[in-house]
Amino acid sequence: MAAFADGLKGRVVRPEDSAYDSARSIWNAMIDRRPALVVRCVDDKDVTASVDFARDLGMPLAVRGGGHGVAGQAVCDDGLVIDLSEMNEVEVDAERRTARARGGCTLGDLDRATQQHGLATPLGVVSRTGIAGLTLSGGMGWLRRRHGLSCDNLVSATVVTADGRLRVASEAEHPDLFWAIRGGGGNFGVVTSFEYRLHPLGPEVFLCFPHYPLSRAREVLRSCERYVSEAPDGVAPVGVLGRVPEAEEFPDEAHGQLFVALLAVYPGDPDEGERAVRPLREITEPLGDLSGRMPYVEAQSVLDADYPDGGRYYWKSLNVSELSDELVERLVTHVAASPSPASTIDVWFQGGAMARVGEEETAFANRADPYLLGLEANWEEEADSDANMTWVRGVFADLHGSFSTGGLYLNFPGFLEEGDKLLREGYGGNRERLAEIKATYDPTNLFRLNANITPRS
Numbered sequence: 001m002a003a004f005a006d007g008l009k010g011r012v013v014r015p016e017d018s019a020y021d022s023a024r025s026i027w028n029a030m031i032d033r034r035p036a037l038v039v040r041c042v043d044d045k046d047v048t049a050s051v052d053f054a055r056d057l058g059m060p061l062a063v064r065g066g067g068h069g070v071a072g073q074a075v076c077d078d079g080l081v082i083d084l085s086e087m088n089e090v091e092v093d094a095e096r097r098t099a100r101a102r103g104g105c106t107l108g109d110l111d112r113a114t115q116q117h118g119l120a121t122p123l124g125v126v127s128r129t130g131i132a133g134l135t136l137s138g139g140m141g142w143l144r145r146r147h148g149l150s151c152d153n154l155v156s157a158t159v160v161t162a163d164g165r166l167r168v169a170s171e172a173e174h175p176d177l178f179w180a181i182r183g184g185g186g187n188f189g190v191v192t193s194f195e196y197r198l199h200p201l202g203p204e205v206f207l208c209f210p211h212y213p214l215s216r217a218r219e220v221l222r223s224c225e226r227y228v229s230e231a232p233d234g235v236a237p238v239g240v241l242g243r244v245p246e247a248e249e250f251p252d253e254a255h256g257q258l259f260v261a262l263l264a265v266y267p268g269d270p271d272e273g274e275r276a277v278r279p280l281r282e283i284t285e286p287l288g289d290l291s292g293r294m295p296y297v298e299a300q301s302v303l304d305a306d307y308p309d310g311g312r313y314y315w316k317s318l319n320v321s322e323l324s325d326e327l328v329e330r331l332v333t334h335v336a337a338s339p340s341p342a343s344t345i346d347v348w349f350q351g352g353a354m355a356r357v358g359e360e361e362t363a364f365a366n367r368a369d370p371y372l373l374g375l376e377a378n379w380e381e382e383a384d385s386d387a388n389m390t391w392v393r394g395v396f397a398d399l400h401g402s403f404s405t406g407g408l409y410l411n412f413p414g415f416l417e418e419g420d421k422l423l424r425e426g427y428g429g430n431r432e433r434l435a436e437i438k439a440t441y442d443p444t445n446l447f448r449l450n451a452n453i454t455p456r457s
Helices: 002-006 020-024 044-057 107-115 131-136 175-181 214-230 270-276 325-336 382-402 420-441
Strands: 011-013 037-040 061-064 080-083 090-093 098-102 154-160 166-170 190-197 204-208 210-213 238-243 258-266 292-295 312-320 344-349 371-379
Touching: 002 011, 020 037, 020 080, 044 061, 044 080, 044 154, 044 190, 090 107, 098 107, 107 131, 131 190, 154 175, 166 175, 175 420, 204 270, 210 214, 214 238, 214 258, 214 325, 214 344, 238 325, 258 270, 258 325, 270 292, 312 382, 325 344, 325 382, 371 382
Parallel strands: 037 080, 061 080
Antiparallel strands: 011 037, 090 098, 098 190, 154 166, 154 190, 204 258, 204 292, 210 258, 238 258, 238 344, 312 371, 344 371
């Protein structure tokens, strides 16, 4: 232990240290685990040494990027946590339109750096999310219909694999590993840096965010469906069903009312965007409208306050092929029954650029499904946990049997308690190839605290 710690540039946090409780805490307060060691790495050599140490001692090994993964796999009991949060540098090459971001970066870190040059890459929708977990399991955000997923814009990555070697993964070097990390999660090693392709965007955009009465859900979602089918790939809306918060942006009489909102960022000129999204803001009389022109980095953080650190979260997802009247009615009924006023059911409108990538071009599966349903239980008190988790599981069971196409999004996986069945659906037809690549780079399944792929023996 002493030799290991002395050989690091970063520091080792142990249970007896004053920083231990903060080091083992992550965003989702549902996760309360006690690792034997947390290694706060500062460079690739620290990561390599930590992988070697855990492997040689047979310790459970978890990897923490932003610590924002809802399933809580960034920390483990009685094992070693590789914490990348201090490895958060970003280098932007504006001429080549690329950025290299270290594995501990959040979306906000990367956006702030690229927006200095009027550039961006597709990321998620909450700025405190880590880029690592997001990208490795796909990466869905406001640019998915214009520029694809986060993993679709990955140019290369550096990966410390289970044998302790630092490898470059790209189309030219270790292309099998490069294919696998674009949708295969953290199964293949610790990604210490990501190189992304950038696109002109910002610094200002137009955010669309009207809230309508939930009684008009069918009309609102149908109008959005029609809009997406007729509009160019630029706008990628999310329909949100929930309850109006007690916020000053809404009139007092709207507080607590059930709503259906349409949330989207126009990825172009904001004046053009205001005109382009007007049909989504004029479907019927809104309860309130938070739309407006703003910096892209602000649009990327507009949902941050809804997902505070230390809240309790339990999410599932499933893909569906159509928004039938029966499905919309079920969504309305289920969200009205949610035990927490902060919980939502989200309808992600997919297609566009993300669907034009072939099903086998990357490990990310289920691209052809036009809609993803996100079932989000968000609450505060531990005493309410069973009721909220039961609600999500009940909604999932009801919708999965009747409407699901069989796919889901592995960044919204519950707590991975469904095991093999869930993973089959998440990885789809790419699972067998992933198992073969897993056997090449991690034959003993060292990296198993994730949506795990068993290496083919």
